[in-house]
Amino acid sequence: MNKQKPILALETSEKICGVCLYFSDDKFFESKINLKNSHSEKIFSSIDYVLNSAGINIKDVGVIAVSNGPGSFTGLRIGMSAAKGLALGSNLPVVPVPTFEAIALQVKKYFKINSEIVIAERVNSDEAYVTKINLDNEKIDFIIPLQVKKIDKLNEIIGKEPIITNISFDEKIINNNFIINIGAPDPFYIAQWSKYFGTGVKTTEYDFMEPNYLKNFLIKK
């Protein structure tokens, strides 16, 4: 990864349309807009805003990091399309960032090393994307792989761990667990994940790159 050039990070997996132009942990320009059905309208003006604020051009960017899901279908497609378009037009590589790993990175500072946390984010009224993670010092370990699960069955996964979630849980599912209400990572952490872990997945072959929807159910007809 080119350390001299900033990372342009896009986070559109949920309600927030977020953009971060990241130079370092101490120097970054971030825009977050919470406005329903506006991601496609706001993402490019947000990118312009952070670039203009930093006084640079898109061609001065080193890499585009994009939140890769799981999350909102429409949101992820908008982010991915914007990333591909900018990358193609400016000859830049793309780093697809696993959204839940960026969430883990964001909350890591609140927990001791080797803490276990559950991340559960709503898919629809009945289902959640869920995983259990060990916050190792150097990496993010998935104890239970990311999966789609019925919300009323989440107690099969959740024990006493803190839960990072945007779901209001029934008392039958949780038992005095510590809750952090986060639906999606800040775009800063999309950039930070790209900086720490992005080297191996950075690519210029992004034509067939698709968001991770985690939805590969059996055909039923």
Added chain:
Amino acid sequence: MLVPSIHKVVSEEQTSNLADEFVKEISAGDVIVLNGELGTGKTFFVKKALLNFGITDVNSPTFAIVNEFEGKGKFYHLDFYRVEKINELYDIGIEDYFNDKEAISFVEWGNLFSDVLPKKRIEVNFKLNQDLTRDIEFKRYE
């Protein structure tokens, strides 16, 4: 209360009257699944229901998969008849339609892909009888 109930109808007018009654019991965020063989009146029912909201140009979404309408409210009219794989539904963002709490979704042939349907929904089942009367059944799932 129309939901739950079952009705035998002998004319389009009776179906239309049921649609007029039905819309009084639905609100934004509801998902309404319409099941029944071809020609049993699913699209006709939706057309008449949406007339109540000032929407006059409802056609079968069989080929478009989904049509969107805005009148006195926001509506999605979906049809799973031509869908072959469940992933096609994810490819059109089916979750985003059902998650839209400002809209009412009507889903024809929803029973073909029941895995994508929300647990909380209203089902309207159409059955054509041999004497050409129709049974229309309204059921609520919570």
